[in-house]
Amino acid sequence: MHPIVARGLSRAFGELMAVQGLDLEVPAGEIFGLVGPDGAGKTTTMRLLASILEPSGGEAWVAGFHIVKQAEAVKEKIGYLGQRFGLYPDLTVQENIHFFADLYGVSRRHRQERMEGLLAFSGLGPFRRRKAAHLSGGMRQKLALACALIHTPRVLLLDEPTSGLDPVSRRDLWRLLHQLRREEVTILISTAYLEEAERCGRVGLMHRGRLLASGRPEEIKGMVRGAILEIRPSHPWQAFQILREKLAPAPVSLCGERIHVSSSDPVGASQQIRKSLEGTGMEAGEIREVSPTLEDVFVSVLASPGEVR
Numbered sequence: 667m668h669p670i671v672a673r674g675l676s677r678a679f680g681e682l683m684a685v686q687g688l689d690l691e692v693p694a695g696e697i698f699g700l701v702g703p704d705g706a707g708k709t710t711t712m713r714l715l716a717s718i719l720e721p722s723g724g725e726a727w728v729a730g731f732h733i734v735k736q737a738e739a740v741k742e743k744i745g746y747l748g749q750r751f752g753l754y755p756d757l758t759v760q761e762n763i764h765f766f767a768d769l770y771g772v773s774r775r776h777r778q779e780r781m782e783g784l785l786a787f788s789g790l791g792p793f794r795r796r797k798a799a800h801l802s803g804g805m806r807q808k809l810a811l812a813c814a815l816i817h818t819p820r821v822l823l824l825d826e827p828t829s830g831l832d833p834v835s836r837r838d839l840w841r842l843l844h845q846l847r848r849e850e851v852t853i854l855i856s857t858a859y860l861e862e863a864e865r866c867g868r869v870g871l872m873h874r875g876r877l878l879a880s881g882r883p884e885e886i887k888g889m890v891r892g893a894i895l896e897i898r899p900s901h902p903w904q905a906f907q908i909l910r911e912k913l914a915p916a917p918v919s920l921c922g923e924r925i926h927v928s929s930s931d932p933v934g935a936s937q938q939i940r941k942s943l944e945g946t947g948m949e950a951g952e953i954r955e956v957s958p959t960l961e962d963v964f965v966s967v968l969a970s971p972g973e974v975r
């Protein structure tokens with residue numbers, strides 16, 4: 667059995683179905699990314715798999731244990747990093763790691779060697795005596811990861827661990843995750859950053875509690891129907907608002923200073939784009955066909971979720 671397996675996993679909060687019929691398998695040593703907007707069900711999925719919440723329906727097994735019938739075994743065998751991981755600000759880096767080692771019952775005999783390895787792995791060695799309250803956001807996340815790894819779990823559940831981090835800290839954290847993957851640690855990570863999902867072996871697109879599509883990033887990109895047109899207008903936000911109205915229901919997304927439009931008729935769409943923008947006195951600039959990004963796929967999936975498998 668794979669380290670993470672879910673069959674029809676569901677969770678309701680009153681009349682709200684936060685997770686609906688989730689089927690998922692993550693093999694050993696894979697980084698699987700859950701991508702979706704706020705409210706998509708990513709955090710609920712993580713909490714179900716961590717045996718923090720009980721499902722309303724379906725079943726799942728993590729690290730070989732049933733998330734309900736063997737909940738305590740699941741909690742002992744996984745590393746879970748939630749959005750509000752409980753570091754203690756008045757404790758130093760090494761005191762926080764010792765505290766979590768106590769929680770997980772790591773023996774004193776193996777603890778010191780493991781901690782030294784984690785401090786070197788995370789780059790926190792020079793800061794071992796610094797209080798957590800005085801660490802940067804990126805360093806706090808590295809410390810939280812070290813605490814989650816102190817008991818040598820083979821499965822990691824990470825709920826948006828890079829949220830709010832600067833690009834350098836995000837890159838460093840991903841470097842650590844890929845080191846863990848090479849050690850055959852299975853990682854399920856949720857992220858709001860679509861470009862980050864390209865670092866995963868496979869990704870799943872979640873929306874309103876449902877897993878709409880999953881596969882390797884290049885497979886997911888192949889789900890876009892038609893062509894992706896890229897426009898770099900002089901006033902991106904205003905142009906985005908105009909095109910979203912004029913081209914509806916065609917998917918239109920704003921990517922920084924670029925606008926992407928999905929169309930099965932790129933020639934006709936290009937003409938309509940130019941006409942719509944120039945009719946308001948705005949320069950359309952160059953319109954060119956580009957390869958789809960995961961963001962293009964997600965916008966396309968949300969536009970026609972019933973057509974995606």
